[in-house]
Amino acid sequence: MNSIISVLVAYNQFLLAQIHQLLLFIVKNIPIKSPKYDAANPKYNKLTVDRLPIIKKPEKLDYKQLLRDYKLKHGKELKPVKSRGKNPVPHDVVCHRCGAPHIYLYDNTGGRGQLLCKVCGLRFNKDKKDFKIGALVCPYCGRILVKKKERKYFNIHKCVNEKCPFYLQSLKNLSPEDLEEYKKDKHKFKLHYIYREFTIDYFKVDLSTMPKGCVNLTFRNFSPHVLGLCLTYLVNLGLSTRATSRALWEIHGVKISHVMVSKYAKTAAALVQPFVDNYDYKPTNYLAADETYIKVKGIKHYVWFIMDALKKSILGYRVSSTRDVGPCILAMRMAFAKFKEFPGKALKFVSDGYTAYKLAQQQFMLKGMDFDLTQVIGLTNDDPVSTEYRWFKQIIERLNRTFKRSYQVTNGYGSGEGSNTHVSLFVAYYNFLRPHSYTYWQPLNSIPELESIPNMPGKWQKLIELSQQFILSRQTA
Known part of the structure; x- marks a missing residue:
C-alpha cells in the first residue's frame, strides 16, 4: 500500500513539473492577450490619418516700393538683369512674391525652370502655379509636399524628405523582419x-434633392386614407410594395398596383423629408455614427447614420454607392445643422475605426468646426x-439592426x-x-398634432400635412 x-x-x-515547463513555454512564446488592433504596427499604417499640413503663404511685397527703398539706401537705382544665356526669361513671367517683371529675373538653372528675383531674392519655379496661393508644407520637417497621385475626388501629397522626423520614427518602429520586407516592397508600407x-x-453640395417618379396627391381613384395604409404597411410593418399591394386587396378590398404604392412612397418621402431634416431636435453633445451596407440592383451600397446617443433621434443619414469620405461629410453636415450653435470641443463624436471619419474631421477643422472624434476599435x-x-x-x-429588419424584406x-x-x-x-422603450413606448419626438390621432394611417396623413405646411411656409419666407 x-x-x-x-x-x-x-x-x-x-x-506538476511538466505543467511548469509548459507554462514557461507559453509565457515566453505565446502572448496571453494580444490587442486586436495595434496602431504602431506598420501593417495598419495605411488605416491611419496624418495631421494637417502647414499652408505656407509667402509674404506679398511690392517691387516698386522695394526699388524705392534700394535707391534711398544705396543712392542709386537697381539695374535690371542683362540676360546673356540662351534661355531668356519670358516676358509674361513675374515674381510670385513682389510682382517684379521679367527684366529683374535671373534664369537660375540654365533653362530648367528655376528663376531668381533680383529685387526680393525669391527663388521660384515659373511653372509652379500653386505657389501664389500657398504651398503645403510637412508639419514635421518643413519641406514642401510633392503631389504624387491624382484621384477622382482628391490629390495625394507626400513628404519625400528622407531625413523627415516622421519618416525616421516610422522606420525605427519597424521590426527586423518588416525592415527586410520594406527594402523589397516599399509600396506595402506607409512610412512617409x-x-x-x-x-x-x-x-457646397445640396443636401435636399427631389426624387424622381413622384405623383400628384390629388386623389381620384383612392383616398388619403389609402395613402396612410400604404405607408403603414410599407414602413411600419416592413412589407415590400408587392406585399403591401396584396395586403390592401386581401384585407381592405382596395385594388392598387405595387407601382402605385411605390409612387405614393416616393411622393410622401419628398414631402416629409424637409420637415424631418429641419425639425428642432434640440440635440445633445453626444453623437454616434456608423455605416451599414445595402444592395441596389445587386450592387453593394452604403447607408450612413448619425444619431443622438442620448435622445436616440437620427440626425444625419446618407445613401451612397461608395464608402469614402464624401458621403460621410454630407451625413455629418446634416447632423451638425441640427445645432443652433455648433458646440465645438464640447461635442463628443464616436465612430468605429474607419478612416473616413478622421478625414471628415480634418475637413471640418479647415472650416473652423473643431470637435473631438473618438474611434472605438474592435468588438x-x-x-x-x-x-x-x-x-x-x-x-x-x-x-442598424432595426433598419436591416425593414430592409431585408425588400x-x-x-x-x-x-x-x-x-x-x-x-x-x-x-x-x-415608432414607439420606443426608451421613452416608455412613446415616439422619440412628440408632436401635439399627432398625439390626438388614434391610428397610424391618420398619423401618416397628418405628418404629410404638417410637412406641406412647412414647405409652404419656407417658400413664402
Whole structure:
C-alpha cells in the first residue's frame, strides 16, 4: 500500500513539473492577450490619418516700393538683369512674391525652370502655379509636399524628405523582419507623411434633392386614407410594395398596383423629408455614427447614420454607392445643422475605426468646426477608450439592426431613388411615429398634432400635412 502511494506522489510531482515547463513555454512564446488592433504596427499604417499640413503663404511685397527703398539706401537705382544665356526669361513671367517683371529675373538653372528675383531674392519655379496661393508644407520637417497621385475626388501629397522626423520614427518602429520586407516592397508600407487634398467642396453640395417618379396627391381613384395604409404597411410593418399591394386587396378590398404604392412612397418621402431634416431636435453633445451596407440592383451600397446617443433621434443619414469620405461629410453636415450653435470641443463624436471619419474631421477643422472624434476599435474592450465609449457603438449598432429588419424584406432595392425613399421614410417613422422603450413606448419626438390621432394611417396623413405646411411656409419666407 505504501509503495502505491509513493508511486502516485512521484507521478504527481512529475506532472506538476511538466505543467511548469509548459507554462514557461507559453509565457515566453505565446502572448496571453494580444490587442486586436495595434496602431504602431506598420501593417495598419495605411488605416491611419496624418495631421494637417502647414499652408505656407509667402509674404506679398511690392517691387516698386522695394526699388524705392534700394535707391534711398544705396543712392542709386537697381539695374535690371542683362540676360546673356540662351534661355531668356519670358516676358509674361513675374515674381510670385513682389510682382517684379521679367527684366529683374535671373534664369537660375540654365533653362530648367528655376528663376531668381533680383529685387526680393525669391527663388521660384515659373511653372509652379500653386505657389501664389500657398504651398503645403510637412508639419514635421518643413519641406514642401510633392503631389504624387491624382484621384477622382482628391490629390495625394507626400513628404519625400528622407531625413523627415516622421519618416525616421516610422522606420525605427519597424521590426527586423518588416525592415527586410520594406527594402523589397516599399509600396506595402506607409512610412512617409501623406496628406489628401480634396478637389471637391462637399460643403457646397445640396443636401435636399427631389426624387424622381413622384405623383400628384390629388386623389381620384383612392383616398388619403389609402395613402396612410400604404405607408403603414410599407414602413411600419416592413412589407415590400408587392406585399403591401396584396395586403390592401386581401384585407381592405382596395385594388392598387405595387407601382402605385411605390409612387405614393416616393411622393410622401419628398414631402416629409424637409420637415424631418429641419425639425428642432434640440440635440445633445453626444453623437454616434456608423455605416451599414445595402444592395441596389445587386450592387453593394452604403447607408450612413448619425444619431443622438442620448435622445436616440437620427440626425444625419446618407445613401451612397461608395464608402469614402464624401458621403460621410454630407451625413455629418446634416447632423451638425441640427445645432443652433455648433458646440465645438464640447461635442463628443464616436465612430468605429474607419478612416473616413478622421478625414471628415480634418475637413471640418479647415472650416473652423473643431470637435473631438473618438474611434472605438474592435468588438471587445481591450483598451480604456473602448471600455468608456462602447455604449455609443452598441446604440448605433442597435439602430442598424432595426433598419436591416425593414430592409431585408425588400431583397435589395431596385433603384437609387427607391433606396433614398425607403431611408427617408424610415427616418421619419423612427423619429416621430415608432414607439420606443426608451421613452416608455412613446415616439422619440412628440408632436401635439399627432398625439390626438388614434391610428397610424391618420398619423401618416397628418405628418404629410404638417410637412406641406412647412414647405409652404419656407417658400413664402
